[in-house]
Every structure is written in structure tokens, then in C-alpha cells.
Amino acid sequence: MTSALDGPAPTGLILSASAVQPVGGLFRPAAPAIIVRRLGGPPKPPDTSAMQVDIHRQPLRVALDWQLDAVRLWREHPTFCPSFATRMAEAGLSRRQVVLFTKAAGDPLRFAYIGEPTRRFFGDAWADAQLGRPHMDDGYSAFSLAIDAEYREAIAGGEPVHNRLVVHGLPGQPFIYMHTLLGWSLPSGRSVVVVLVDY
DSSP states (O other), X not given: OOOGGGOOOOTTEEEXXXXXXXXXXXXXXXXXXXXXXXSSSSOOOOOOTTOEEEEEEOOGGGSOHHHHHHHHHHHHOSSOOHHHHHHHHHTTOGGGEEEEEOSSTTOOOEEEEEOHHHHXXXXXXXXXXXXXXXXXXXSOHHHHHXXXXXXXXXXXXXXXXXXXXXXXXXXXXXXXXXXXXXXXXXXTSOEEEEEEXXX
């Protein structure tokens, strides 16, 4: 059994949230791993035709303490490695993150791990359906397109990115949140970005 970082789950099967934990390795399945059969395919994407995303760059000093703790760990790990995952878990930060990766140079960013705040907002069914899939295919096309450039900047820029986002066009609008992005460009050509979300 593999995590999303090792490739997508077998057809018709997905790993549950409890099956992939960033402890002792690069988001390897924890034991016991739970396999959940996907019935009827992924959830129907919402209508995002009216969605608009405004992204406002913020100085890193306004990030929350726990986001700054993760930034310090990122600075101590110039490459994405098991030690970073272990330190994030030890600090209690793993459950708050979303991790995306590429399989090779030029590959789209894919979901490897989706933590509790994002699951709480979008739902477990949506989150489980995304693991191993490109984030641009997540059903929120306007949002994904806007945020992709931010992910790429965090990977290529060599510095954390901290933004305030205002999302219009969803029920209960506007939806406002902050995120910090930590990126790595690996020698193999692969890329990883860790998203630290404050909803």
C-alpha cells in the first residue's frame, strides 16, 4: 500500500484520512491503514461559475504563531524529507496542513495529504476523492487557477508566501481566510508545497 506521494491509489479505492500520516517518513500509511471503497465516484463539483478569488499578499510577520513555527521548521529543512514530516508531527502541526507534490518535473501538483481544517470546510468525501489527483481538477476551477500561481511562487521563490484570500461566489460569502505556503524544488525535479490554512 502506498500514500499519494508514491502514486494514486488503485482504481476504485482511496485511502482514508487516517491511513496517511506524516510520521516517520514522507506521508506513509499509518498502521492499521483503512481502505475505503469509493461508491459512485467523487462528489459532484459545485457550480463555481460566479466564484472570484482576491489574493492579498501579507508580510510574514502577521502569520499566526503556529504558522511561524512551521516556517522555522521549513528553514531548518532545505529539502522536503522525512525529518520535516516528523518534526511537523511532533509539533502537532501535521493535522493542519495540506501537502501537494509533483510526480516528476512538469507534472501538475497533486494532493498528497489533506488535513483537518480543509476537511472540515469541504467535507471528507471531497477530500478523500482528491488524494493523488491534480489540484486543478478539484472541482473549484476558479479557485484552483488563482491559487496555482501562489503555489508555484512558493516552490520557485525560495521564501514562504503568506496571503489573505477573499473568496466570492460561495454560500455565506465572502469567505475570508489566511494561508502560509512552504515550497521545495527537489533535485529530482519534483516539487512539494505545504499549505498551512487558517480558516
